[in-house]
Amino acid sequence: MTQQDSLARHAAELAQDHVNSGRLQAAIAALAAFGGRDDGGVSRETLTDIDLAARRYLIEQARALGCEVSTDDCANLFFRRAGKADLPPVLTGSHADTQPVGGKLDGAYGVLAGLEVIAALNEAGIETLRPIEVVAWTNEEGSRFGPGAMGSSAFVDPACLPAYRASVDGANIRFGDALDAALAATDDVPRRPMQRPMSACVELHIEQGPVLERAAVPLGVVTGIQSVRWYRVECTGVMAHAGTTPMDERSDAMATAVGIAHQLYAYAAAEAASQLRLTLGRWQVGPNSVNTIPGKVEFTIDVRCVDEAVLARFEATLDAMMAQARPRQGGVTYQCFFRRPPTHFPAAMLSLIERACARASEQASQGKPLHLTSGAFHDAMYLAEHCPTAMIFVPSKGGISHNAAEETAPHELFLGAQALAYTVAALANQ
Amino acid sequence: MTQQDSLARHAAELAQDHVNSGRLQAAIAALAAFGGRDDGGVSRETLTDIDLAARRYLIEQARALGCEVSTDDCANLFFRRAGKADLPPVLTGSHADTQPVGGKLDGAYGVLAGLEVIAALNEAGIETLRPIEVVAWTNEEGSRFGPGAMGSSAFVDPACLPAYRASVDGANIRFGDALDAALAATDDVPRRPMQRPMSACVELHIEQGPVLERAAVPLGVVTGIQSVRWYRVECTGVMAHAGTTPMDERSDAMATAVGIAHQLYAYAAAEAASQLRLTLGRWQVGPNSVNTIPGKVEFTIDVRCVDEAVLARFEATLDAMMAQARPRQGGVTYQCFFRRPPTHFPAAMLSLIERACARASEQASQGKPLHLTSGAFHDAMYLAEHCPTAMIFVPSKGGISHNAAEETAPHELFLGAQALAYTVAALANQ
Known part of the structure; x- marks a missing residue:
């Protein structure tokens, strides 16, 4: 010294x-x-x-x-x-x-x-x-x-x-x-x-x-x-009356969104060892009425990890999920609106x-x-x-x-x- | 005549x-x-x-x-x-x-x-x-x-x-x-x-x-x-920072809500023959922010059928789901706020x-x-x-x-x- x-x-x-x-x-x-x-x-x-x-x-x-x-x-x-x-x-x-x-x-x-x-x-x-x-x-x-x-x-x-x-x-x-x-x-x-x-x-x-x-x-x-990425997932369906529309005629944006969200939580649970953190924090539902089938559901994904490779793998999985989700008469898209290494x-x-x-x-x-x-x-x-x-x-x-x-x-x-x-x-x- | x-x-x-x-x-x-x-x-x-x-x-x-x-x-x-x-x-x-x-x-x-x-x-x-x-x-x-x-x-x-x-x-x-x-x-x-x-x-x-x-x-x-019943499901967790809270420390009200919603859609699909109609139409998320783990999620169930017995069976199943859903540090409750035979x-x-x-x-x-x-x-x-x-x-x-x-x-x-x-x-x- x-x-x-x-x-x-x-x-x-x-x-x-x-x-x-x-x-x-x-x-x-x-x-x-x-x-x-x-x-x-x-x-x-x-x-x-x-x-x-x-x-x-x-x-x-x-x-x-x-x-x-x-x-x-x-x-x-x-x-x-x-x-x-x-x-x-x-x-x-x-x-x-x-x-x-x-x-x-x-x-x-x-x-x-x-x-x-x-x-x-x-x-x-x-x-x-x-x-x-x-x-x-x-x-x-x-x-x-x-x-x-x-x-x-x-x-x-x-x-x-x-x-x-x-x-x-x-x-x-x-x-x-x-x-x-x-x-x-x-x-x-x-x-x-x-x-x-x-x-x-x-x-x-x-x-x-x-x-x-x-x-x-x-x-x-x-x-x-930690590295962070924010995504917006948008599920579209057809807004319709909850009472008059039979289940097999529906294009329910919330059913699509829940299906994807469920897969995302399962993925995060499987990735526990990599310390991935996943939050689906903000939801917007249209028209957001008790007796109307949601025509549009948007939710955000906040995903973080100190290891950038884990987030890259997450994004590839998200891509695959979106490609698989093909709702009847509806659609699913996502976009990354913020990312920071x-x-x-x-x-x-x-x-x-x-x-x-x-x-x-x-x-x-x-x-x-x-x-x-x-x-x-x-x-x-x-x-x-x-x-x-x-x-x-x-x-x-x-x-x-x-x-x-x-x-x-x-x-x-x-x-x-x-x-x-x-x-x-x-x-x-x- | x-x-x-x-x-x-x-x-x-x-x-x-x-x-x-x-x-x-x-x-x-x-x-x-x-x-x-x-x-x-x-x-x-x-x-x-x-x-x-x-x-x-x-x-x-x-x-x-x-x-x-x-x-x-x-x-x-x-x-x-x-x-x-x-x-x-x-x-x-x-x-x-x-x-x-x-x-x-x-x-x-x-x-x-x-x-x-x-x-x-x-x-x-x-x-x-x-x-x-x-x-x-x-x-x-x-x-x-x-x-x-x-x-x-x-x-x-x-x-x-x-x-x-x-x-x-x-x-x-x-x-x-x-x-x-x-x-x-x-x-x-x-x-x-x-x-x-x-x-x-x-x-x-x-x-x-x-x-x-x-x-x-x-x-x-x-x-x-059709007979109709409206329920309000309330999932409570602990609002926390999306970045700082490890997954195994979370009480995420949205993860709980998505788990229940996923089960409900699966139940409705299995009940197709009984013509049950299920809509999860209105969602309220607190605080509804990209980077905050939801502390409270409330959603509505609109369920209809011309056969009252089908709705009674649905309600019993909902009861059982709620009893099973025991989120960490959180809770799930539901109440029927409208019903019509x-x-x-x-x-x-x-x-x-x-x-x-x-x-x-x-x-x-x-x-x-x-x-x-x-x-x-x-x-x-x-x-x-x-x-x-x-x-x-x-x-x-x-x-x-x-x-x-x-x-x-x-x-x-x-x-x-x-x-x-x-x-x-x-x-x-x-």
Whole structure:
């Protein structure tokens, strides 16, 4: 180990050991008050008045920690702790917006743990070589304006922004107009270019799944993000009266759809070993009336796996199923309307995070960190195209997320912030 | 055959032979202008301004034929041709309201063929023993205000009316208020009591199914109306993220629902010989999002058969399926929310209609009338509780109904009106 390595490790350990659980819990509670609900959930959709108030609050908190605040054309907020050299910074953070009814941790935890890392570095009197920036990305959730992860994806590829600006919400408000209003509300914050160099990025997030909880392990090293494909299956038949049409005269689009769906579930069960995940989540039935034979049924397939070959095999099977399904007087078609290859985080980042998580877990007499893949998308998925990136997961109680009941034990949130502090401090001295 | 029988038969044949196809076609076209659409369909939902204008037109047409017009508390319209004696009248007719987008025949045909029978009797100079009344029932369709067949069911059981009056449409208008406005618009029409005695009732209607067309037969003797049961099946699971939740951790309400639906379709296929009709027509999925595992799926079962025992067996099987379906962390329940036993029309009515249809078919060198059951409900279903009742069907091209494309060949409509004229004239001399 070189002397520089040794100093970097010492700074990382020091930063980790200065993370304060009480301060972190207080920060989580304070941010959750913006859009807080009686049921313990949070309603803070992107760029609403409540979100703008929360952003203003985060700016004040960051400035109180001595950070320099900047924004960009997508209203992403960056809180910068200066380094000894003006090198590309280490980036951490997540998003502060929520689903229409979300919890207090999804996104917010990553932003607040980033600020906690800065507080810990301040308290420990550590100077890092590189600057550290905590980011709050705009519109990760995608519930008010689609698609999700607008802020991080536009940062990495600003050419996306014009199309995003045209996206409208349920009240017909353009994302572009909401964005301009948000930027006008923070006109005291300088704007910096998108796509500027970052030396590395680490995102800390709740798992939103049951794997860590089931393994009784507080920290997860996220090795990558699953590949996903979305399909729309459309079954057409002939709408007719449920009472007057004999069974052998029917072209029932629902009977066709149920036949295909049944085969798909059977296929997924047979592919259990390959960890294929299959969801038939959105259904539209026409005319959707008790006593009319459905003339049209459309349903979506969400299929995921970290192994791209498994999805290719799935698509070939789907093809074969469609070719076989020849309903009387009807038809079946499908189309892929979204696909994203898997993200594999770089090995060097994984070994650093493994070390950070192992130390935090060991000190707390907890089980060794588990390696797992993320089934959900995260801002880190886009940043991985821009700089070496990785993620740390903490458990979600019952695997529940996008729900007021979202919960993680305080000691797990604490260990996650510790692992983040170690990782960020180590990266900032590289 | 008594002399009276012989005279009655002679009058019936004379009435049948005076039915005029051109006059009937002109009447159908004239009524279809009220709410007529560019696509050939008709939009004339109950008690709309268009429906009120159509009612006013029918009143004028009936008065021009010498009829006395009356109404009742449910705004049903009765057009009465006097008899030699003031006996309970023979009733025929149907309804003049349509689905939001309907055709020109469903309902309208029965009313207009009734008026054509009166025109034929007038032209032939036939006096009948009993009065004949043509009725246009209010709100058979049930699309604007639920349930359907309000007019006929309230006539038979006036105790239904107060609940009907409270029914509201999509614009929050009460049926009771719409009814009062309709009655005010016809304040020149005397009101007569509901539930008054009728000697018999015959309803002529399009089949709305493909059976007569398939058999290439123009007239159908309707032996009864199928029994129907409606169930709501509710599958509950745990809403969770499609990406983060491993397959063996899921409680997927859609997987449960598809499993049950698949079994139901298989059961219906195995019961083909019993003529069971099964429709899973209305589906509600929560939250109905591409990337969320459904936490709740509700679907309806519409099951029909003229044999009540077949439906009882179906229900027992459904019970057993529900008991077997024990989804992980989820549940399945069902409830019956509507049931109606079969209607069997009396044998004496059927043999009279058989005779009427056979004579009309034979004169036109057409195939013998087919006996079939109705899978749809009709006003006649309620009248069957009040007096001897029966129905005559003519073919629906392609079995299509509740659709602008609803169609029946003019010569088939003519033969239907001929059969009705024979039946009504015979009944009016009994």
